[in-house]
Amino acid sequence: MSAAGIDHGTPEPPYYAVIFTAQRTPGDEGYGAMAERMVELARTQPGFLGLESVRGADGLGITVSYWRDEQSIARWKAQAEHRVAQARGLRAWYSDYELRVARVERAYARRDRS
């Protein structure tokens, strides 16, 4: 997905996190455009709270999206799978991945930020 920085905008816990750790295959294969569209689509979803995403030079990436509740994740999953299936599919873009759904219980930020 496209770069997205530290997200201080999430509400007080509890809320949910989808942690997606993935290794990109070489070449674009339509990935760049699709990833941008997926992030834009996520931002319009009910219950979407935020997104943080980093990819290293070796193609390894971690994207964490934040959601109000399990229902929001389920709705997003159905939409995202449909879009991805219409395109190339996860297997064209990622040689390996692990996806975890977690309930955020506590959060701390650097205290002197403005």
Added chain:
Amino acid sequence: MSAAGIDHGTPEPPYYAVIFTAQRTPGDEGYGAMAERMVELARTQPGFLGLESVRGADGLGITVSYWRDEQSIARWKAQAEHRVAQARGLRAWYSDYELRVARVERAYARRDRS
């Protein structure tokens, strides 16, 4: 922290994740050596289950460490804070960060991996 790839070695949920999203300050300031030592120290801790870490070219990084239970996280936090305080402190290394503790409830991997 030093690079660490997709971790398929975590057990069946539930377990815990510490999601640390942070922006590095410019320059090393002892960070590289300390980060390596911290990862090595984490790996020896009771209840440590795994680690995934990515840093982008702009210095934004996401590190997710996985732990058996809250007690393991609390023990690790006390040790890590002590070590970091003895060195330069988080404020020397990170201009901004957010840390979240979450309970992993479900996990999925790419199914055709060996």
